[in-house]
Amino acid sequence: xxxxxxxxxxxxxxxxxxxxxxxxxxxxxxxxxxxxxxxxxxxxxxxxxxxxxxxxxxxxxxxxxxxxxxxxxxxxxxxxxxxxxxxxxxxxxxxxxxxxxxxxxxxxxxxxxxxxxxxxxxxxxxxxxxxxxxxxxxxxxxxxxxxxxxxxxxxxxxxxxxxxxxxxxxxxxxxxxxxxxxxxxxxxxxxxxxxxxxxxxxxxxxxxxxxxxxxxxxxxxxxxxxxxxxxxxxxxxxxxxxxxxxxxxxxxxxxxxxxxxxxxxxxxxxxxxxxxxxxxxxxxxxxxxxxxxxxxxxxxxxxxxxxxxxxxxxxxxxxxxxxxxxxxxxxxxxxxxxxxxxxxxxxx
Amino acid sequence: xxxxxxxxxxxxxxxxxxxxxxxxxxxxxxxxxxxxxxxxxxxxxxxxxxxxxxxxxxxxxxxxxxxxxxxxxxxxxxxxxxxxxxxxxxxxxxxxxxxxxxxxxxxxxxxxxxxxxxxxxxxxxxxxxxxxxxxxxxxxxxxxxxxxxxxxxxxxxxxxxxxxxxxxxxxxxxxxxxxxxxxxxxxxxxxxxxxxxxxxxxxxxxxxxxxxxxxxxxxxxxxxxxxxxxxxxxxxxxxxxxxxxxxxxxxxxxxxxxxxxxxxxxxxxxxxxxxxxxxxxxxxxxxxxxxxxxxxxxxxxxxxxxxxxxxxxxxxxxxxxxxxxxxxxxxxxxxxxxxxxxxx
Numbered sequence: 001x002x003x004x005x006x007x008x009x010x011x012x013x014x015x016x017x018x019x020x021x022x023x024x025x026x027x028x029x030x031x032x033x034x035x036x037x038x039x040x041x042x043x044x045x046x047x048x049x050x051x052x053x054x055x056x057x058x059x060x061x062x063x064x065x066x067x068x069x070x071x072x073x074x075x076x077x078x079x080x081x082x083x084x085x086x087x088x089x090x091x092x093x094x095x096x097x098x099x100x101x102x103x104x105x106x107x108x109x110x111x112x113x114x115x116x117x118x119x120x121x122x123x124x125x126x127x128x129x130x131x132x133x134x135x136x137x138x139x140x141x142x143x144x145x146x147x148x149x150x151x152x153x154x155x156x157x158x159x160x161x162x163x164x165x166x167x168x169x170x171x172x173x174x175x176x177x178x179x180x181x182x183x184x185x186x187x188x189x190x191x192x193x194x195x196x197x198x199x200x201x202x203x204x205x206x207x208x209x210x211x212x213x214x215x216x217x218x219x220x221x222x223x224x225x226x227x228x229x230x231x232x233x234x235x236x237x238x239x240x241x242x243x244x245x246x247x248x249x250x251x252x253x254x255x256x257x258x259x260x261x262x263x264x265x266x267x268x269x270x271x272x273x274x275x276x277x278x279x280x281x282x283x284x285x286x287x288x289x290x291x292x293x294x295x296x297x298x299x300x301x302x303x304x305x306x307x308x309x310x311x312x313x314x315x316x317x318x319x320x321x322x323x324x325x326x327x328x329x330x331x332x333x334x335x336x337x338x339x340x341x342x343x344x345x346x347x348x
Numbered sequence: 349x350x351x352x353x354x355x356x357x358x359x360x361x362x363x364x365x366x367x368x369x370x371x372x373x374x375x376x377x378x379x380x381x382x383x384x385x386x387x388x389x390x391x392x393x394x395x396x397x398x399x400x401x402x403x404x405x406x407x408x409x410x411x412x413x414x415x416x417x418x419x420x421x422x423x424x425x426x427x428x429x430x431x432x433x434x435x436x437x438x439x440x441x442x443x444x445x446x447x448x449x450x451x452x453x454x455x456x457x458x459x460x461x462x463x464x465x466x467x468x469x470x471x472x473x474x475x476x477x478x479x480x481x482x483x484x485x486x487x488x489x490x491x492x493x494x495x496x497x498x499x500x501x502x503x504x505x506x507x508x509x510x511x512x513x514x515x516x517x518x519x520x521x522x523x524x525x526x527x528x529x530x531x532x533x534x535x536x537x538x539x540x541x542x543x544x545x546x547x548x549x550x551x552x553x554x555x556x557x558x559x560x561x562x563x564x565x566x567x568x569x570x571x572x573x574x575x576x577x578x579x580x581x582x583x584x585x586x587x588x589x590x591x592x593x594x595x596x597x598x599x600x601x602x603x604x605x606x607x608x609x610x611x612x613x614x615x616x617x618x619x620x621x622x623x624x625x626x627x628x629x630x631x632x633x634x635x636x637x638x639x640x641x642x643x644x645x646x647x648x649x650x651x652x653x654x655x656x657x658x659x660x661x662x663x664x665x666x667x668x669x670x671x672x673x674x675x676x677x678x679x680x681x682x683x684x685x686x687x688x689x690x691x692x
Contacts, residue, residue, distance in 0.1 A: 088454075088463050090424050094383045096451040096463035097427055100434075100444060107389055118385035123374050151568065166568025167551045175566075204566045207388070211570060213549070213599075225616075234356050234537065236406060237422070246374045246384070249366040252422045256364045258355035261539070261619050262608065267364065274367045292616040299535045300597055300622035301402075301572045302551065335371045 131243035136329035209242025216307040225291035230340035232260035240303035308337040313346040349410035403579035407533035481532035488626025520634030533579035549599035637689025
C-alpha cells in the first residue's frame with residue numbers, strides 16, 4: 001500500500017474542514033502522543049524525541065480538543081506499573097490497524113474498496129438533507145406527521161387501509177416519501193439509484209434507520225402539555241444516521257452524554273449562548289411555553305428523530321406538496337434541532 | 349460492565365465541545381472515516397455470524413481501564429474494540445497488535461515502519477473481564493449452565509433462536525426495573541435500575557428476514573437480539589457459538605423524581621428508556637380488572653381470572669396480573685379485588 005492514497009485523500013481536504021480544525025478543534029485528531037507535547041518535561045529523552053517525530057503530522061496539535069479533555073497519560077517508563085506507556089498517535093494506529101486488516105483480507109478480497117464505498121456513503125450520500133425533507137413535509141401535511149408519530153395507527157392513505165403499520169412503520173412512510181421526493185428530483189443526491197439496497201448498506205432508508213421512532217415538539221392537541229424532546233445516547237453515540245448523516249462531535253462527547261438526562265434545559269441554553277447574544281432570550285421565550293422535557297436515551301437499536309417547531313417566521317399553512325415553498329422550508333431546519341439540542345430561530 | 353461509560357448523573361463536566369460543528373463536516377480527517385467504516389463493517393457486515401456484533405463491540409470498549417476510557421478519544425475507543433476482537437478471536441497475534449505492525453502509510457521512524465496498535469495490559473484486561481463475565485448471571489437467565497450456555501430462569505420462557513413474540517407487558521403497565529451488577533454488557537444502565545416507570549410503547553420482536561438474494565425484508569417490529577446474552581459467547585475458550593435470544597422490547601417512561609429524587613430541580617422532566625423484557629417486573633396495570641387487555645372489564649376477564657385461580661408463582665397457569673396483592677398466589681382475596689374493578 002503506497003502513501004499515495006493518503007496524500008491524495010488529504011489533499012482534497014477542503015477549506016471548510018481546515019478552518020474548522022484550526023479554529024474550533026476536533027477530538028482525536030492526533031490522538032495518543034499529541035497529548036505529550038505539553039508534557040515534554042515528564043518524558044525520557046527518547047520518548048520526547050519520538051513524540052516530536054510522531055507528532056509531525058498534518059494536523060496542528062494546538063487545535064486538538066479531545067473529547068474527554070487533554071489526555072493525562074502515565075508516562076512513567078516503568079512498564080509494569082503503568083497501563084500503556086505512550087502509544088503512537090491515533091492516526092498512526094488507525095492506519096496500522098487498517099493495514100493489518102487488509103493484509104489478512106478480513107474485509108474481503110478488496111477491503112480498501114469496501115472501506116471507500118462505506119466512506120463515500122457517509123461523505124457524499126447521506127446527510128441531514130433527508131431529515132430536513134421529512135420535517136418540511138411533516139410541517140405542511142398533518143396526516144403525514146400524524147402517521148410518523150402514531151405508526152401503529154396511521155390515519156393516512158394509502159397506509160390506513162393497508163397492513164403497513166406497526167411500531168416502526170415510520171421507516172416505511174419515510175422510505176416512500178423519499179422515493180417520491182427523489183423521483184421529483186427534489187432530494188439530492190440524485191445521481192444513480194441512491195435508494196438501492198447496495199447504496200443504503202442493506203437497510204430500508206440507511207444504517208440506524210431501520211427501527212425509527214419520530215417525536216414532535218409542541219402540543220399533541222389543545223389540552224396536551226407542550227413537550228420538548230431531546231435525543232441522546234448516553235452510552236456511546238447511537239444516532240439516526242440514515243436521516244441525519246454522521247453524528248457531530250458534540251453528540252459523541254461525554255459532556256453531552258452525561259448531562260442530557262439530568263439537565264436538558266441547560267444544554268439548550270448552552271447551545272443558544274454559543275450561537276450569539278440574540279439567541280438566549282428567544283430560547284427563554286420558548287422554554288417558558290414548555291411544560292415537559294422528554295429525554296430519549298437511545299439505549300436499544302431504536303433511533304429517535306425530533307420534529308421541531310417551525311421557526312416563528314416560517315409559513316407552513318396552505319403550502320402545496322412538492323412546491324417550491326415546501327422545498328424552501330427544508331433550509332429552515334437544522335440538524336441540531338432534529339436532535340432537540342437547539343430550537344429553530346427566525347431569520348431576523 | 350460498571351464503569352465510566354455510564355456517565356449519567358455525572359455533574360463535573362466542562363462545556364460541550366464543538367457545538368457549532370458545521371453540518372457539512374462529516375469527519376475532519378479521512379482516516380477517521382476509515383476507522384468508522386472498519387468498525388461498522390466488522391460489527392454489521394463482516395462478522396455478525398462469526399463472533400463480532402454491535403453488543404460485543406460496545407462491550408469490548410467498556411473493558412478499557414476506567415482512567416484510560418476517560419482519556420480515550422472516540423475513534424480510539426472503536427479502534428480498541430476492533431483490535432481486542434482480533435486478539436480474542438485469534439485473527440491477529442499479540443505481536444502483530446502490540447509490537448508494531450508495518451504501516452507504509454505512516455512516516456517511518458528510522459528504518460522502521462512499525463506502529464503499535466494497542467498494548468498487552470489492555471488486551472489482558474479485556475480477556476480477564478470476558479472470562480469473568482462468562483460466569484455471571486444475566487437478567488432473566490440466571491447464571492450459566494455447566495457448559496457455559498444460558499437458559500431462561502423459572503420466571504421467563506424464551507426459546508433460543510425464536511422470536512419470542514408474546515409480550516408480557518402492555519402499554520400503561522407500571523413496571524419496576526431489576527437490579528444487576530456485572531462484568532458483561534447490558535443496556536440497563538445503573539441509573540435506570542430498581543426504578544418504577546410506565547410502559548409507553550411496545551416494540552414486539554420478530555426474526556430478521558431476507559429475500560433469496562440476501563436483501564433485508566423490512567418488518568416494523570424490533571429485531572436485534574437481547575444484548576446481555578448476545579455480547580457473550582457460550583464457550584469459555586475462545587469466541588465460539590453465540591447464543592441469540594429474541595425478547596420483546598418496550599419503551600418505559602420515568603419521571604425525574606423517580607430517577608433523581610422528589611426535589612429534583614429540573615421540573616417537568618421525563619426520561620424515556622427502552623427496556624428489554626428481562627429487565628422488567630410487573631407492578632400493576634393501567635386498568636387492573638382488564639385481564640385480557642381488550643380495553644373493557646367484563647366476564648371475559650372473569651374467565652381469565654378463573655383459569656388462574658389457585659395457581660402459585662412458578663406454576664403453569666399463574667397470572668401475575670390477577671395476583672393483585674402480589675403474595676405469589678391467585679387467591680379468593682384477589683377475586684374480591686377483581687370484583688371491585690368489575691363493579692365500577
